[in-house]
Structure formats: C-alpha cells, structure tokens
Amino acid sequence: MNRKKKVIETQKAKIKKKNAKMHRSNKPRYISKAERAKMEAEEAQQAEQSAQQNQTVAVAESEKPTE
Numbered sequence: 001m002n003r004k005k006k007v008i009e010t011q012k013a014k015i016k017k018k019n020a021k022m023h024r025s026n027k028p029r030y031i032s033k034a035e036r037a038k039m040e041a042e043e044a045q046q047a048e049q050s051a052q053q054n055q056t057v058a059v060a061e062s063e064k065p066t067e
Helices: 002-022 033-062
Strands: none
Touching: none
16 A cells, blocks of 8 residues: 555646646746846946937027017
8 A cells, every 4th residue: 555655646746747837937037236236327327318309309499489
C-alpha cells in the first residue's frame, strides 16, 4: 500500500508543478528603486521640454500681426 501511495503522490506532484508553470502570475515586473528614479527624472525632463515648447509657441502666436 505504501508503494502505491508514493507513486500516486509523485504523479500528483508532477501534475501540480506542470499546472503551476502553465499559469503564470499577472504580477507586474519588479522595477528597482534606481530605475524608478531614472524614469521619474526622464518624465520630469520631458514635461519641462514640452512646457518650454508650449511657451515658445505661445510667444510666437502673440507676436503674429493681426489684421
């Protein structure tokens, strides 16, 4: 009886491992603290650039002659 039980347990364990590999977690990828800081700096820089571009466009539009 013990031998039969052991065989069944090993088969169940193999099936359980196979199912675990098939169903991956939906957990998002880990982002390190340094990477997060780098991404925030890039976003801030992009926001600053877009603000400068908007400011130059506004100045150019205000300098247009009106008819």
